[in-house]
Amino acid sequence: MEELPTELNIVTLNCWGLKFISKLRNERLAEIGRQLAIADPSPHIVCLQECFTQEDYKAIRRETRFILPYGKFYFSGPFGGGLAILSKWPIEESTLFRYPLNGRPTAFWRGDWYVGKGVACAKIRYGPAAKQVIEVFCTHTHSPYEAGQPDDSYLAQRLAQSWEISKLLRGAAERGHLVLGCGDFNMIPMSLEHQLVTANTPVRDVWRVLHPDSSLGPADHPAEKARRRPIPTAGFNIEENGAASDGPYCTWRWTKEQQKLLGPGKPPVTVPPDTIDRRGKRLDYIFAGSGDIASLNGGWVVKAARVGMMMRHPELGCSLSDHFAVEATLAFHPLSSSSAQSSSKAPPNGNKPAPADESLILKAPPKIRQPGQDDASTIPDTDDKYVQDGTYLQSPTPSSIRDNSSFDAQLLSFLTADHLQLPTSAYDFILQEIHKYRLREEKQKKWRGWHFFGSLAVLVGCLVGVWWSPANYVAFVLVLVSSLSFVAGTVDGLMSLLFFRSELGALREFEWEVVNAKLSAGGGVPTADGEGEERGW
Incomplete structure (x- = not known):
């Protein structure tokens, strides 16, 4: 019998696969499949959004069939829900939960109602024991077309959708299963929509577990401006803030003139990591529980989180999607005697983020270019004064480095029900x-x-x-x-x-x-x- 996994590698990606609308859709999604097949570490569970056609889904399945032999394409709405789940292990049960508040047919030019947005649910067994089960929930919530405006008519919809998926996650956690909530949630960190998920469910935002002081939105968002942190660079937004959306590395966010530099036979175009990034933000998430710690004599903890799928199409030179992937590695950590004893003594004190460390303001990293590349093929930085002033952050040590004490602390937080409470x-x-x-x-x-x-x-x-x-x-x-x-x-x-x-x-x-x-x-x-x-x- 196959040995039980000690680590789980999860990937979530918005593929930007709208039929007749997304550019170079067939070529990009086929390349997404090829990159998933050769990814290191090899993924065990992949959640896809905006994969609307079976043609594209089958193209990805053909490339990943050897490492992810099981998969499910979910049907919803007149034009399809765009959700799919791939797995290394068999999918025992599957269902699609459509959100009760699900966009408006009157806003036909936006299309959220017509794709029948909801939650793709899959029950995956990775071991023979009763609680050796993963329940995966893949979603793409309503787009924030009017976010930040005083009369955001879609805020109630996003709040309702966060509320609904939190109930699904909580139900799976109460069954003692490992819970994974993945997808494009169209919300910024620590927003009310985000807090509804983490407050109503014993799950953690895996990125904030390892990066508790990461950004609360793009640089110009009121919540982020209130922190009075320096303007981040593109590299810092990727490494520390997990900004998989709207950053300068994504070619689909470039101007039309910049995009003309791309194409077959043209030299590669790179973006220096010290480019100022005001727009990059985190919309894509992986929420993870711990599993039944008492039954399994241990639980799943966050070992690593990263932004992935940043490579370009090898021939076209464009990004593979208008989002990058969010990837996480969960490790099974045995329950130590000290953790078990501490759980009965330590009172819950809330999930408080680590205090900001102002010593993280360092000098600029060097610009990185391809060998032999000249300045003409580099996207220019229009905010050089911020680079000269050093107004960005850099982490002194890799945030992915974790030891057993941090894993014990993660398990302890679950055992003491130490999570956010809504006021x-x-x-x-x-x-x-x-x-x-x-x-x-x-x-x-x-x-x-x-x-x-x-x-x-x-x-x-x-x-x-x-x-x-x-x-x-x-x-x-x-x-x-x-x-x-x-x-x-x-x-x-x-x-x-x-x-x-x-x-x-x-x-x-x-x-x-x-x-x-x-x-x-x-x-x-x-x-x-x-x-x-x-x-x-």
């Missing part, structure tokens, strides 16, 4: 967002309903006009206008009757759960209908 104000904020979003959707529902009845009146009026029309061309115009008006009104009527009613119902369900959670967090007793006396609106 009451957070629940109040969520309820306010639900209230604002519900008012908006109720207005939409009413307006679209009246539109249907108005179009019906226009239809009747035009038909009467046809009866009295003096010429055929007038009758034709009246029939055309009435037909188009009635079709549009019927579409709005169906949305009012079906979509908006179901969405408002999902909002009420979400509200019920948040109110109950708020009462429980405040030491109160949830009421039968889920509404407490503190509900002021």
Whole structure:
């Protein structure tokens, strides 16, 4: 029988595989498969997002079939959910959970509703024991089109989706299984959406386990600016902040003029690691639990986390996706006697990030170029003054170096249930967002309903006009206008009757759960209908 694994290598990647929209899709996704097949360390579980077509999924499967012989492509929505899971071990069970709040069909130019966003769930057994099971949850939540704006109409959707996946993760953890939540969560670290996942579930953001002082967003985000940290470089954002999205290393974020430097037969173009990076941020995550520590006499801890899949296409010269991968290595760590004893004595004290170390401000690393490459083939840095002033960070020691004492501390944090607790104000904020979003959707529902009845009146009026029309061309115009008006009104009527009613119902369900959670967090007793006396609106 195959030996039990002592380490697990996990990869999550948004492939940017939108059919008819994503550029060079077939070539890029095929190369993604080839790079996964030769990756070192070899991945055991891979979660893919925006892999929308079976053609692309099968292309990746052909390349990875020897190291990842098992896989599942998930179907959802009219255009597919874009989710897939690959595994070294058999997938025993699989399901797709669609988010109750899932985008709007009225925003057809954005498409979130049409792809049926949800959570791809897979149960994978890596050993014969009852608790030697991995439950993998792969997701791609609603895109933050209006993030940071005062009236972000999609914030309630992202909050609801974080809430839903946290329930799935918690259920798997309560079954004593190793929990992995992977994907493009479209949220920044320590945002309320992020805290909902880590507060409601005994899981850790693997990057923050090893990099507790990493950034809270791009350099110009209010949360990051409030820390008053220096502007990061591209290299630092990759190594320490885990910024797998929107950074200067990704060629799909370059200007059109810069992208013209790429292509078959053209010399490689590199980006110096000391390039100032204001936009790079972390949207892709791996959340991991520990497994049943008591049953397994040990648990899974975070050994390493890194940004991967940064290589370019060997012929086209472009990045393989508009996101880089997030990779993690989990190691099984036996439960030591000292940890077991400490778990019964040490009180939980919250998951507090390590204090910032201002001594990490060092001088600039040298620019790196390919041998024989001249300055013309290097993407220019437009913020040289920040490099000259040394306003960026560099870690004095590799953050991936860990010893047994740090692994003991990780297990102890699980044993003492030492994780984030949401304050009451957070629940109040969520309820306010639900209230604002519900008012908006109720207005939409009413307006679209009246539109249907108005179009019906226009239809009747035009038909009467046809009866009295003096010429055929007038009758034709009246029939055309009435037909188009009635079709549009019927579409709005169906949305009012079906979509908006179901969405408002999902909002009420979400509200019920948040109110109950708020009462429980405040030491109160949830009421039968889920509404407490503190509900002021």
